[in-house]
Amino acid sequence: MTLTPSSSAEEIVAHLKSLRNEANIAGMARYGIDTSTALGITTPQMQAVGRQVKRNHERALELWRTGLRDARMAAILTADPARLTKEDAWAWAGDFNSWExxxxxxxxxxxxxxWRDLIPEFAADGREYVxxxxxxxxxxxxxHNKQEPDDNLLVYLPLIEAHATDPRNFVKKAVNWTLRNIGKRNRACHAPALAVAEKLxxxxxxxxxxxGKDAVRELTSEKILARLK
Known part of the structure; x- marks a missing residue:
């Protein structure tokens, strides 16, 4: 089946189902991905689908409602951020069941x-994936947000501290990832992030x-320090 920008949600789902790969599904499960509705579509295959069908927001919402993991990935890749509403974001977040x-x-x-409004709201939600x-x-x-001022990101360091005690696997890894990313952004962000990492x-x-220890290890590594000089 050849997909085009005019392809319907049903046609896209049919195409995705034709690509089902049991070996890939098993591999995804080993990485902690929920495979209950997965078809095993690879990232390159999914990106190719996105390029073929282009953005179509209403169709993306339809794809999300199918509940299929791969259709939802297609929905994310083809939704229009300018048309996505806060209500849509919350509805999708309530369905999240896998880190990817x-x-x-x-x-x-x-x-x-x-997006800045969503962050504290999502962080306050008790559900792991939200x-x-x-x-x-x-x-x-x-x-990715290259033009975002450093201060707009450093303001989240207290949020990192506040949720650094959440022991759930997919939360603690994300908190760690966030702290490391802020610290690696540039020299201005490095010192404040490292201070939080050392405190933790x-x-x-x-x-x-x-x-904290994992973040300190990376933020004080020779590779990162050399890049930030």
Whole structure:
């Protein structure tokens, strides 16, 4: 089946189902990805689908509603951030059930005009994948939102401290990732992030210590220090 910008959600889903790969599904499961509705579509294949069908926001919402992991990835790749509403973002976040969906959607969310409002709201949510979304958004913004002022990212350091004691795997890894990304952004961000990492590494909480020590290790590595000179 050849996909085009006029392809319907049903046609895209049919195409994705034709690419089903059991070996890939098994491999995804080994990486902690929820495969209950997965078809095993690879990232290059999914990117190719996105290029073929282009952006179509209404269709993206239809793809999301199918509940299929791969259709939802296609939805994220073809949604229009200018048309995505805060309500849409919350509805999608409520459906998140896998770290890779979270991390891909986080990049879409940080292209919206309201992304800064979502971060503290998502972080305050007790659901593991919703909270992860907040930190995945910050981590992504430090890299992709080149024009974002450093102070707008450094303001999230207290949020990192506040949730560094959350022991859930996909939260603590995202908090650690965020702290490291802020610290690696440039020289201005490095010192404040390293100070937080050192504080966490010396604390009483086991999860916070792991986050802090791992961040200190990277932020004081020769490779990072050389890049930031």
């Amino acid at each position: 969906i979270v991390d891909t959607a986080a990049d879409l969310f940080t292209q919206t005009t309201f 909270r992860r979304t907040a930190f995945a958004m910050i981590a992504g913004a430090t890299v 590494s010396a604390g009483d909480d086991r999860t916070a210590r792991w986050i």
